[in-house]
Amino acid sequence: TKELVVDGTKTAKNMYGARGWIAHHNADIWRTTSPVDGSGLWAIYQVGSAWLCHHLWEHYAYTLDKEYLKEVYPVMKNAAQFYMDNLQRDKDGYLVTNPSESFENHFEKPDGTKGWACVGATQDMQIIRDLFQNCRLANAELEKDEAFDENLQAYLNDLLPMRISPTSGRLQEWKDDWKSANVNSGQVAHGWGLAVGNQISPRETPELAKAFVKTLEHRKPWNQNECASWTGSFSAKFWARLENGEMLQKVIDNHFSWALFPNLTSNFRSYWEIDGNLGIMSSIAEMMLQSHIGEIVLLPALPTKYPNGEVKGLRAKNGFEVDIKWKNNELVEAVIYAEQGMDCKVRYRENVIVLNIEKGKKLTITTSNFQ
Numbered sequence: 126t127k128e129l130v131v132d133g134t135k136t137a138k139n140m141y142g143a144r145g146w147i148a149h150h151n152a153d154i155w156r157t158t159s160p161v162d163g164s165g166l167w168a169i170y171q172v173g174s175a176w177l178c179h180h181l182w183e184h185y186a187y188t189l190d191k192e193y194l195k196e197v198y199p200v201m202k203n204a205a206q207f208y209m210d211n212l213q214r215d216k217d218g219y220l221v222t223n224p225s226e227s228f229e230n231h232f233e234k235p236d237g238t239k240g241w242a243c244v245g246a247t248q249d250m251q252i253i254r255d256l257f258q259n260c261r262l263a264n265a266e267l268e269k270d271e272a273f274d275e276n277l278q279a280y281l282n283d284l285l286p287m288r289i290s291p292t293s294g295r296l297q298e299w300k301d302d303w304k305s306a307n308v309n310s311g312q313v314a315h316g317w318g319l320a321v322g323n324q325i326s327p328r329e330t331p332e333l334a335k336a337f338v339k340t341l342e343h344r345k346p347w348n349q350n351e352c353a354s355w356t357g358s359f360s361a362k363f364w365a366r367l368e369n370g371e372m373l374q375k376v377i378d379n380h381f382s383w384a385l386f387p388n389l390t391s392n393f394r395s396y397w398e399i400d401g402n403l404g405i406m407s408s409i410a411e412m413m414l415q416s417h418i419g420e421i422v423l424l425p426a427l428p429t430k431y432p433n434g435e436v437k438g439l440r441a442k443n444g445f446e447v448d449i450k451w452k453n454n455e456l457v458e459a460v461i462y463a464e465q466g467m468d469c470k471v472r473y474r475e476n477v478i479v480l481n482i483e484k485g486k487k488l489t490i491t492t493s494n495f496q
Contacts, residue, residue: 126177130200133158133174137207145207146200148173150228166241167229171211171222172249174204175256179321182259186442189465191266198263202273205260208253209280213244215300219285221245222253227298228314231306245285245300247315255322257281287318287325289336295343296325296336311349311356313340313363320362323417327368334367347376353384353397358404365411365426373412374428380405413449416441420470420477423449423459445469445482455492462487 133146136158141147148158150170160168181197184190212220223244233239257277264274288297298305298315318324319337327334346352347360357380364373384397391397412426413436421441435450444464450457456473463469466484470477476495482488 126181127197127200128156129158129174129177130203132156134203137211141207141211143207143210145203145205145210146174147171147204147207148177164241165224166226166231169224169226169242170228171225172252174207175252176321178204178256179252179259182263185263185266187440187444189444194263194266198260198267201256201260201263202270205256205277208256209276212253212280212284214283215244215285218283219245220280220283221285221300222249225249227312229312230298230310230314232299232303233306234301234303239306243299243301247287247296247298247300248317250285251287251315251318251322251324254281254284254324255318257284287315287333289332293339293343294336295340296333298340305344308344309349310344311346311352311354311360313344313346313356313359316340316359316363319366320359326366326418329418337363338367347379352376352379353392353401355398355400355404357383358401358408361405361408362411365408366415366417368425370412370426370428373408373426374430377405377409410439414439414441414447416443416445420472421445421447421461422472423447423456424451424473427451427454429454441469443467443469456495458489458491460487460489 129148129152130146133148137143137145137147140159149160150167150173151161152158178201181201185194213223215221221244225243225246226241227246227248231239231241232243257280261274261277264270285300290297290302292302296315316337324330325333325337341363346356349356352360357376361373361376361380364376380401384392384401386392412428413424415422415425432454433452437448439447441447446462446464448460461480461482463482463484463486466482468479468481470479471490473495478494480488
């Protein structure tokens with residue numbers, strides 16, 4: 126990502142007349158950051174750099190390595206500066222990306238008009254909001270750049286918010302209440318705020334979560350033949366973070382049926398892609414442990430297919446490592462090791478406890494701790 130900044134700074138200046146740096150949807154061995162050949166439906170994707178910066182912050186969130194954060198903060202700040210220069214105000218006064226598209230999907234307006242070019246597609250706004258919020262969090266950790274922090278907050282206040290369709294009750298994929306022109310598209314881009322970010326969750330934002338469930342029930346992206354690609358890994362993560370283990374297992378089963386022959390060799394004639402395989406692994410980990418909304422959540426999306434089991438060495442944010450055992454689909458015990466030493470909230474189902482574990486120590490908890 127640091128290497129992409131070099132060319133990305135030139136692309137920001139030459140294509141957009143903006144400060145900072147940008148990457149579009151595709152990079153290669155030469156670290157190019159400009160749009161690649163093909164339809165603007167995927168080429169004109171302004172948020173590649175912001176998405177990459179999400180991973181920089183996530184690395185810090187798991188390790189709390191401040192030396193690392195000092196190293197990557199300029200990359201995050203310069204990415205944010207691009208959007209500060211390039212965002213435009215819509216007719217309602219909100220800041221939006223323009224031009225924009227919901228990645229590889231077409232809309233249909235109420236009058237029957239179809240297209241892809243728009244302003245402020247929901248995924249764009251989710252990713253930029255994530256970048257601005259993470260830059261503010263990094264600022265708080267490093268205790269610097271007060272003026273920039275205040276500027277970020279002003280931009281956050283004016284970003285186009287997510288909207289729920291008054292006609293369908295689904296989370297809107299576009300700024301306006303348009304429907305997907307291809308209901309069978311496996312791309313459900315506006316789930317980014319659920320699957321990658323933390324802007325949608327059943328407990329923190331229940332109305333948005335319910336609206337996105339309606340979107341999934343309508344689109345059913347896991348039923349498409351490209352389920353073995355990234356569309357399957359996103360579908361799996363959607364259900365993991367919605368804490369629906371049975372639907373998560375259905376997606377995993379579909380992924381294996383498309384990606385593998387019965388003897389577990391790869392079916393390359395289907396949509397075998399490494400981002401699909403690694404994404405599915407991520408969702409399997411999150412069926413047992415999640416920590417993206419300020420709590421360590423034990424067994425949040427465990428399917429009934431696995432009534433007994435154990436897992437060791439799962440990582441949680443703030444430098445925690447967790448081992449979990451369960452039996453008859455019930456928690457037996459969890460061992461939490463603290464690399465840093467601090468308070469942590471631990472959730473099992475509807476009960477939450479607060480623990481303080483000293484640095485380098487571990488603590489074992491059982492179901493009885495939650496009663």
